[in-house]
Amino acid sequence: MSLLSLQDLSVTYRIASGEVAAVRDVSLDLGAGEALGIAGESGSGKSTLAMALLRLLPSGTRVDGRILLDGEDVAAMKWGRLRAVRWASASIVFQGAQHGLNPVRRIGEQIAEPMIVHGTTKEPDKRVAELLAQVGLPAWRARSYPHELSGGQRQRVMIAMALACEPRLIIADEPTTALDVMVQAQVLTLIKKLIAEHGISLIMISHDLSVLADMCDRLGVMYAGRLVEVGPSHEVFHDARHPYSRALAAAFPTVGDPVSRMAPKGLGGDPPDPMDMPAGCPFHPRCPVALDTCTSIDVELWPAGERRSAACVHVLPETPGAPVSDAPVSDAPGSDAPGSDATVSETGGSEPSKTSVEAT
Numbered sequence: 245m246s247l248l249s250l251q252d253l254s255v256t257y258r259i260a261s262g263e264v265a266a267v268r269d270v271s272l273d274l275g276a277g278e279a280l281g282i283a284g285e286s287g288s289g290k291s292t293l294a295m296a297l298l299r300l301l302p303s304g305t306r307v308d309g310r311i312l313l314d315g316e317d318v319a320a321m322k323w324g325r326l327r328a329v330r331w332a333s334a335s336i337v338f339q340g341a342q343h344g345l346n347p348v349r350r351i352g353e354q355i356a357e358p359m360i361v362h363g364t365t366k367e368p369d370k371r372v373a374e375l376l377a378q379v380g381l382p383a384w385r386a387r388s389y390p391h392e393l394s395g396g397q398r399q400r401v402m403i404a405m406a407l408a409c410e411p412r413l414i415i416a417d418e419p420t421t422a423l424d425v426m427v428q429a430q431v432l433t434l435i436k437k438l439i440a441e442h443g444i445s446l447i448m449i450s451h452d453l454s455v456l457a458d459m460c461d462r463l464g465v466m467y468a469g470r471l472v473e474v475g476p477s478h479e480v481f482h483d484a485r486h487p488y489s490r491a492l493a494a495a496f497p498t499v500g501d502p503v504s505r506m507a508p509k510g511l512g513g514d515p516p517d518p519m520d521m522p523a524g525c526p527f528h529p530r531c532p533v534a535l536d537t538c539t540s541i542d543v544e545l546w547p548a549g550e551r552r553s554a555a556c557v558h559v560l561p562e563t564p565g566a567p568v569s570d571a572p573v574s575d576a577p578g579s580d581a582p583g584s585d586a587t588v589s590e591t592g593g594s595e596p597s598k599t600s601v602e603a604t
């Protein structure tokens with residue numbers, strides 16, 4: 245059984261002027277110990293998806309579909325059960341750690357809190373020191389306040405909190421976006437090492453396909469709230485089937501290369517307004533290989549190679565460029581076809597000294 249299984253997950257915000265369909269019919273599975281990256285431009289629905297997984301969305305937001313975590317539907321859980329699942333079964337590391345830490349409480353108290361709430365340790369101080377060591381910080385940092393730490397150190401503290409109750413799943417939403425490039429690389433290496441050591445599954449969210457390809461086993465690319473491509477990371481990054489994934493890969497060609505990041509080949513145009521979606525494929529107004537049919541037909545995720553799928557007319561069995569009949573689209577196997585990812589699954593306690601080296 246998958247650790248996490250999303251089945252037709254849709255999230256709709258209600259705002260004064262109407263409804264915002266932020267996530268639309270997302271289905272995917274995550275295995276135990278697997279790392280899955282979710283990529284997409286700003287506004288594609290990545291954070292909404294992440295927050296839906298632990299029901300952290302604003303009240304009044306509509307969630308349809310199922311979010312099975314170890315077989316239990318998070319979307320249908322009572323509050324008591326949900327509180328027990330948060331931190332203990334799955335935890336989230338958000339972007340910008342300064343917003344996730346309480347400025348007037350010491351680091352140690354904040355790391356200990358989920359463990360005390362969940363009763364997972366009898367010796368919180370000892371466990372806090374252990375966790376700080378795991379993320380490369382000395383134990384005396386437990387007595388520091390967030391403002392006494394650098395951005396990278398604060399993000400390490402957030403990772404220690406996420407690990408505190410030994411969850412089976414960590415969701416990392418742009419965990420390094422607010423950090424400079426060198427510190428980003430250190431924090432990413434740390435996350436990679438810790439999930440491997442502890443056998444934790446990871447869902448990592450980023451707009452940067454190159455970082456995700458380096459960190460994750462599989463990649464899902466989101467556009468306008470939908471998954472448009474899923475497959476093994478390196479295949480999606482180097483040989484994308486969907487034109488949007490190709491554009492995203494071209495925008496961030498090299499992992500950790502500051503030059504390529506400073507001059508990314510920009511994606512032309514803007515993503516669609518979720519309250520005013522174009523007819524057909526939502527990517528067609530920006531797509532360099534759009535066909536006439538793309539203005540009227542929105543293809544579901546369709547098998548596109550072993551363990552791969554893409555939502556594009558060009559992966560349908562008909563010859564690309566030929567007129568596409570309605571039948572295979574509306575009958576798209578999506579969840580049933582073999583190979584479709586629509587369901588495929590698919591340091592110590594001493595005071596600082598001049599010689600000690602502390603993570604940045």
Ligand SMILES: Nc1ncnc2c1ncn2[C@@H]1O[C@H](COP(=O)(O)OP(=O)(O)OP(=O)(O)O)[C@@H](O)[C@H]1O
Nearest residue numbers: 257259264266285286287288289290291292302518
């Ligand atoms: N609280 C909210 N109320 C209404 N609409 C929202 C809310 N939060 C997000 N949205 C809208 O939902 C859509 C998806 O936003 P979301 O933040 O999930 O995207 P994202 O891919 O994570 O973007 P970013 O990388 O900028 O965080 C966007 O159109 C956004 O404007």
